[in-house]
Amino acid sequence: MAAGEDPASRIPTGMTRKLAAILSADVAGYSRLMGEDEEATIHTLKLYRGIIDTIVQQHRGRVVDSPGDNLLAEFPSVLEAVQCAVAIQQEINAKNMNLPVQRRMRFRLAVQEEIAARITKALAVRLTAEEKEHMGQPYTSSAVAWDLFMQGTVYYRKYTQQDNATAREFFVRAIQEDPEFVRAIANLSATYRQDWTFAWASDLDAAKQEARRQADLAVSLAQSKKELASSLPYAYQQLAYVHMYSGEIQETVARAAAVKLEPQYADGHAALAQMLIYDGQPQAALAEMEEAKKWNPKPPAYYLYTCRPGILCAGSAGEADESF
Numbered sequence: 323m324a325a326g327e328d329p330a331s332r333i334p335t336g337m338t339r340k341l342a343a344i345l346s347a348d349v350a351g352y353s354r355l356m357g358e359d360e361e362a363t364i365h366t367l368k369l370y371r372g373i374i375d376t377i378v379q380q381h382r383g384r385v386v387d388s389p390g391d392n393l394l395a396e397f398p399s400v401l402e403a404v405q406c407a408v409a410i411q412q413e414i415n416a417k418n419m420n421l422p423v424q425r426r427m428r429f430r431l432a433v434q435e436e437i438a439a440r441i442t443k444a445l446a447v448r449l450t451a452e453e454k455e456h457m458g459q460p461y462t463s464s465a466v467a468w469d470l471f472m473q474g475t476v477y478y479r480k481y482t483q484q485d486n487a488t489a490r491e492f493f494v495r496a497i498q499e500d501p502e503f504v505r506a507i508a509n510l511s512a513t514y515r516q517d518w519t520f521a522w523a524s525d526l527d528a529a530k531q532e533a534r535r536q537a538d539l540a541v542s543l544a545q546s547k548k549e550l551a552s553s554l555p556y557a558y559q560q561l562a563y564v565h566m567y568s569g570e571i572q573e574t575v576a577r578a579a580a581v582k583l584e585p586q587y588a589d590g591h592a593a594l595a596q597m598l599i600y601d602g603q604p605q606a607a608l609a610e611m612e613e614a615k616k617w618n619p620k621p622p623a624y625y626l627y628t629c630r631p632g633i634l635c636a637g638s639a640g641e642a643d644e645s646f
Contacts, residue, residue, distance in 0.1 A: 343403035344472045345383070347374070347410070347429045349391040353586070355427065366427050367391060368619045370417065374410055374429070381406035386476050389588040390617040396476055407431040432468075460552050462506075467499035471506050478509060483522040486513050504544045504553035508560040511536035515560070519567050530568070537561035555584040559593050571601050588618035592625045 349355070355363040371388065378385055378395045381402045387394040397403040410429065418426040462468050474492030477485040490513040496506040514533035516522065523529035540557035544550045558580035565574040578597045581590030591614035598607040614625065 343397045343400040344469070344476060345378075345393075345395045345397065345403045345407055345431060346472055347393045347395075347431045350428045350430050352391040355425070356586075359425070362425065363427075364616065364619065366421070366425070370414060370427055370429070371620060373413055373417070377406055377409050377413060381409070386479055388618065388620050390586050394472060394475065432465075460549070462496075462500045462503045464500040464503070467496045467503050467506065470496035470499065471503065471509070474506075474509060478513065478516075481516070483517075483520070486516050486522065489513055502543060502547075502550060504540050504550055505556045507536055507540040507543065508553070508556045511540060511560040511564070515563055515567065530564075534561075534564045534568075537564050552584070555580050555587050555590050558583075559590055562593065562597060566597050566600055571597075575601050585613075586617050588614045588616075591617070 349367065352363075371393070374393065375385055381397065383395045383397040383402065383406055385393060385395045395403075395406075397406065410431065414427070414429055418428070421427075462471070470492045474489040474496065476489075477492065478489035490510060493506045493510040493513065496503055497510065500506070511533050514523075514529050514536060518526050518529035518533055537557065537560040541554070541561055544554040544557045558577045562574050562577035562580075565571075565577060574597045575594075578590075578594040581587055581594050584590060591610045595607040595610035595614065598604075598610060611625065
C-alpha cells in the first residue's frame with residue numbers, strides 16, 4: 323500500500339469488508355416539531371422511518387433498536403454504513419422538499435468516528451459540523467465512549483449469555499473513556515441484572531448486588547451535576563428493575579415513574595408499564611404502553627413479551643396484540 327493511501331480506496335467492487343459498524347440517527351428539533359403538531363410529526367416520522375428501514379436493508383444493514391425518534395442499525399462494514407447514511411440524507415432531503423420549511427424533518431447521523439472518517443474521505447462525503455458534534459450528546463462528550471456504548475447496546479439487545487458478557491466489556495470501556503457516562507453505567511448495571519435474573523452467573527447474589535451498586539452509582543452521579551440530569555431517567559429505570567426483581571414493588575413503581583422526567587423516552591414508559599403490572603395496575607400499564615407506542619411507532623418485540631400479561635388483564639388477547 324502506498325504511503326498515505328486510505329485502505330478504503332483499495333476495496334474491490336463486490337468485496338465484503340469483515341468489519342462491523344453501527345449507525346445511529348435521531349431527528350434534529352424533534353421536541354419542537356412534536357410541540358407544534360404532534361399528529362403530523364408522528365405521521366412524518368413513520369413515513370421517513372419506513373424509507374430509512376428500506377435503505378438500511380439495501381445496504382445489508384439491520385435496524386436493532388428504534389426508540390422514539392432514535393434509530394440504531396448495524397452493518398457488516400463501515401463502508402456500507404457510511405454509504406447508507408449518505409443515501410438516507412439524500413432521500414430525506416428530497417422528501418422534505420414537499421413539506422413546508424418549518425415542518426421539514428432532518429435526521430442527524432453518526433457512524434464510528436475514526437474509521438468512518440477514513441471511509442468518508444475515500445467517498446468524498448462531507449458530514450456537517452452538527453453531525454460530527456452529535457456523537458452521543460448530551461449524554462457524553464466523548465465520541466469514542468458513545469461508539470463503545472452503541473456497540474455494547476447492540477450486543478445487550480441480543481439477550482444471550484455470551485452477548486451479555488460482550489456488552490459488559492463495551493460498557494466498561496465506555497466508562498473508562500468517560501467515567502461520568504451515566505447511561506453506560508446504567509447499562510452496565512443491566513448486564514449484571516441479566517446475569518442475575520437469567521441465572522447466567524455462578525454467584526447470583528454477587529451479580530444482584532453489583533446490579534444494584536451500579537444502578538445506585540448511576541442515579542447518584544446523574545443527580546450530582548446539572549449537565550448529567552438528562553441521563554437520570556435511564557439510571558432510575560435500571561434501579562427500578564433491581565427493585566422489581568427483588569420484590570420491592572413500591573420502590574419499583576416510584577423509581578420507574580421517573581420516566582416523567584423524560585416524557586419522550588419510550589423504553590421508560592414500557593418499563594413503567596411492566597412494573598405497574600407487577601403492582602396489579604393493568605389499566606395504568608396499558609396507558610403507559612400507549613404512551614410508549616406514541617414515542618416509538620415501531621416498538622421492539624420485547625414490549626409485548628414483557629407487558630402482554632397485564633394487557634390481557636385489562637382487555638382481550640386481540641386488544642393486546644393490536645396494541646403492537
